[in-house]
Amino acid sequence: MKPVTLKEIAEQLNISVTTVSRALKDYPDISKKTKALVKELALTLNYRPNAFAVNLRTKESKTVGLIIPEIVHHFFSNVIKGIIAQAEEKGYLVIILQSNESYEMEKKQIQLLLSQRVDGILISLANGTADYNHLTDVIAQDKPLVMFDKIAKIVKCSKVIIDDRKAAYTATQHLVDTGCKRIAHFRGALLPQNSIDRFLGYKKALLDNNMPYDPSLVYICECGDNSFEEGKMNARQLLNDHKDVDGIFINTDLVAIGAITEFNEQGVKIPEDISIVGFSNWFMSSVISPTLTTIDQPGYQMGKEAFKQLYKEMQQVKNKEPIVFESIVLKTELVKRQSTK
Amino acid sequence: MKPVTLKEIAEQLNISVTTVSRALKDYPDISKKTKALVKELALTLNYRPNAFAVNLRTKESKTVGLIIPEIVHHFFSNVIKGIIAQAEEKGYLVIILQSNESYEMEKKQIQLLLSQRVDGILISLANGTADYNHLTDVIAQDKPLVMFDKIAKIVKCSKVIIDDRKAAYTATQHLVDTGCKRIAHFRGALLPQNSIDRFLGYKKALLDNNMPYDPSLVYICECGDNSFEEGKMNARQLLNDHKDVDGIFINTDLVAIGAITEFNEQGVKIPEDISIVGFSNWFMSSVISPTLTTIDQPGYQMGKEAFKQLYKEMQQVKNKEPIVFESIVLKTELVKRQSTK
DNA sequence: CTCCCAATCGAAAACGTTTTCGAAATCAAC
DNA sequence: GTTGATTTCGAAAACGTTTTCGATTGGGAG
Numbered sequence: 001m002k003p004v005t006l007k008e009i010a011e012q013l014n015i016s017v018t019t020v021s022r023a024l025k026d027y028p029d030i031s032k033k034t035k036a037l038v039k040e041l042a043l044t045l046n047y048r049p050n051a052f053a054v055n056l057r058t059k060e061s062k063t064v065g066l067i068i069p070e071i072v073h074h075f076f077s078n079v080i081k082g083i084i085a086q087a088e089e090k091g092y093l094v095i096i097l098q099s100n101e102s103y104e105m106e107k108k109q110i111q112l113l114l115s116q117r118v119d120g121i122l123i124s125l126a127n128g129t130a131d132y133n134h135l136t137d138v139i140a141q142d143k144p145l146v147m148f149d150k151i152a153k154i155v156k157c158s159k160v161i162i163d164d165r166k167a168a169y170t171a172t173q174h175l176v177d178t179g180c181k182r183i184a185h186f187r188g189a190l191l192p193q194n195s196i197d198r199f200l201g202y203k204k205a206l207l208d209n210n211m212p213y214d215p216s217l218v219y220i221c222e223c224g225d226n227s228f229e230e231g232k233m234n235a236r237q238l239l240n241d242h243k244d245v246d247g248i249f250i251n252t253d254l255v256a257i258g259a260i261t262e263f264n265e266q267g268v269k270i271p272e273d274i275s276i277v278g279f280s281n282w283f284m285s286s287v288i289s290p291t292l293t294t295i296d297q298p299g300y301q302m303g304k305e306a307f308k309q310l311y312k313e314m315q316q317v318k319n320k321e322p323i324v325f326e327s328i329v330l331k332t333e334l335v336k337r338q339s340t341k
Numbered sequence: 342m343k344p345v346t347l348k349e350i351a352e353q354l355n356i357s358v359t360t361v362s363r364a365l366k367d368y369p370d371i372s373k374k375t376k377a378l379v380k381e382l383a384l385t386l387n388y389r390p391n392a393f394a395v396n397l398r399t400k401e402s403k404t405v406g407l408i409i410p411e412i413v414h415h416f417f418s419n420v421i422k423g424i425i426a427q428a429e430e431k432g433y434l435v436i437i438l439q440s441n442e443s444y445e446m447e448k449k450q451i452q453l454l455l456s457q458r459v460d461g462i463l464i465s466l467a468n469g470t471a472d473y474n475h476l477t478d479v480i481a482q483d484k485p486l487v488m489f490d491k492i493a494k495i496v497k498c499s500k501v502i503i504d505d506r507k508a509a510y511t512a513t514q515h516l517v518d519t520g521c522k523r524i525a526h527f528r529g530a531l532l533p534q535n536s537i538d539r540f541l542g543y544k545k546a547l548l549d550n551n552m553p554y555d556p557s558l559v560y561i562c563e564c565g566d567n568s569f570e571e572g573k574m575n576a577r578q579l580l581n582d583h584k585d586v587d588g589i590f591i592n593t594d595l596v597a598i599g600a601i602t603e604f605n606e607q608g609v610k611i612p613e614d615i616s617i618v619g620f621s622n623w624f625m626s627s628v629i630s631p632t633l634t635t636i637d638q639p640g641y642q643m644g645k646e647a648f649k650q651l652y653k654e655m656q657q658v659k660n661k662e663p664i665v666f667e668s669i670v671l672k673t674e675l676v677k678r679q680s681t682k
Numbered sequence: 683c684t685c686c687c688a689a690t691c692g693a694a695a696a697c698g699t700t701t702t703c704g705a706a707a708t709c710a711a712c
Numbered sequence: 713g714t715t716g717a718t719t720t721c722g723a724a725a726a727c728g729t730t731t732t733c734g735a736t737t738g739g740g741a742g
Contacts, residue, residue, distance in 0.1 A: 018731085029689070031690060052727080063436070077418050093436045114389065372720060398727055
């Protein structure tokens with residue numbers, strides 16, 4: 001019942017552990033005959049190298065950690081899928097942790113992963129994260145770290161992102177192009193960089209079109225567990241405050257869908273009375289009515305790229321080369337649907 | 342730069358490695374004084390036990406494996422969330438693999454997890470899985486294995502499921518109760534147990550209501566990556582074949598949403614012309630129009646229960662007790678919405 | 683037969699813990 | 713001062729690999 005070890009194989013064949021180990025890995029200094037013998041016995045005994053021992057010797061576990069704010073989330077689950085797919089291709093396993101948008105959690109989880117001695121860490125920051133010592137800790141240990149989507153510009157490490165500012169600009173410009181005169185913005189939480197960038201893109205588009213920027217038209221939502229509800233609330237508030245608004249650029253699809261639902265219930269016509277552009281292109285956005293114009297954000301690809309970069313860095317560490325950081329920016333696309341004219 | 346070890350602490354304090362190890366774990370046979378010294382130095386040196394060495398010694402890694410058919414999936418991502426939450430509470434990490442509904446993948450991944458020597462495995466079967474040797478392998482090694490949602494009755498291990506048959510019965514009965522006279526069923530793939538059970542529940546409800554069971558009213562879909570498209574296709578087909586059908590019980594929400602979309606496009610009125618009941622209660626189902634009547638399937642809770650059971654079994658293994666298998670059945674609920682009268 | 687080189691293998695250390703077993707030291711009691 | 717119990721600690725083995733460094737063997741050349 002005990003798992004079979006190199007030693008047992010060695011004893012059965014009357015050779016040394018060393019030879020067995022090397023035979024199994026096709027070292028050139030083992031004769032074809034012994035290699036064949038060893039491999040055959042290993043097969044019949046169903047030998048499996050003890051990963052714990054291998055890890056201890058080689059100081060690597062072929063495992064990476066992934067910290068993500070929320071798993072039940074169309075965009076993020078696509079990212080996860082991409083990461084896992086790419087990791088599997090390279091022979092790595094992925095440990096997933098969910099920060100629940102909490103900085104404290106995130107910190108604890110980074111420590112956990114470091115204790116576990118994963119070979120590298122992938123992370124998308126929680127909304128509440130404003131200090132980065134837990135991350136610089138990782139970097140100080142020369143442990144590869146790649147941030148994606150929700151990043152911190154200050155931290156010196158590789159990043160995989162989209163050009164949020166440009167995408168938001170495009171989205172807002174689309175509202176302008178389709179005739180909107182007064183455009184509101186539902187932005188995400190205050191801290192995250194992508195929330196800031198999307199806001200800046202929105203603002204820039206307004207100014208470039210000679211439209212006044214009115215802070216009272218910018219609504220904040222935490223974009224946590226109840227994004228949908230926040231979308232509804234903000235929509236209701238907007239109807240109260242600003243009856244003249246005829247277009248909204250919304251930070252993320254789920255909030256936009258909340259808003260659409262509210263408008264539908266209140267009898268506000270989309271896009272006749274109000275046009276809406278979302279962000280992320282959740283699958284849901286293509287099936288609600290009206291279907292939602294949005295920015296397609298390539299989650300799966302982002303996951304793949306993030307792992308690829310992490311892999312590169314892990315190789316660099318293995319080869320005792322210095323880690324070179326890269327910033328990868330992925331393309332986004334405006335998907336026009338019924339919620340805009 | 343090298344991580345600090347017990348040995349270094351021991352040398353600095355001029356005591357033995359043994360003592361350091363035991364001081365850190367509060368063994369009773371170490372004096373308070375040395376404990377304090379050791380702990381203080383460990384803290385200032387930022388000592389972190391080498392997980393690889395600990396794993397090797399203790400033969401456990403505090404890590405479990407999770408194999409799931411598809412990550413980008415509302416129900417499954419809720420399950421994942423539940424599993425991770427519960428695992429974290431117990432100090433375990435979770436390695437996630439995606440089988441992509443492929444039996445071959447699933448087999449390979451089981452082997453991978455066994456090589457990695459995870460302490461336990463959680464799995465929801467792929468649609469294509471019909472032979473279970475890869476699973477009995479796991480059980481034969483006395484490695485805890487818990488199946489959830491898509492299970493195989495034959496395999497002797499713990500299971501966490503819902504009563505699919507009863508839920509399907511309830512769903513179909515609801516269609517009958519609201520006046521449907523001729524009820525179709527879009528079932529999932531042929532092999533999965535839950536697909537079979539839901540079909541049986543549908544059939545039983547018909548017979549109990551003295552309605553004839555007509556095999557031509559049962560449409561199959563693979564429920565893989567393109568469930569939505571399959572829903573549309575089946576709906577189109579149904580309109581062609583059976584104009585008299587006035588109700589459909591659909592195996593899963595995403596397919597149902599595809600069907601609804603198709604019906605909407607073709608001008609078929611829901612629920613006036615056709616009533617629809619889905620399965621799973623995806624979030625999406627509450628925002629499409631018409632909103633979808635469906636069976637709520639507690640994904641998060643299922644994940645929690647699955648891990649709890651796995652944990653129990655891991656404890657049993659640790660205590661060298663025999664593993665006792667349990668089958669846990671979770672409650673479901675009919676959520677009435679606009680797609681039925 | 684001697685010498686050298688290539689081919690093939692093994693002994694042992696090392697990775698960093700945990701744990702068993704026992705040794706030393708302290709102390710109280712007589 | 714002896715005994716026995718208690719407290720406190722250390723030596724060493726063990727977990728299963730990988731890897732370094734030699735050792736042995738055989739064969740061919742001279």
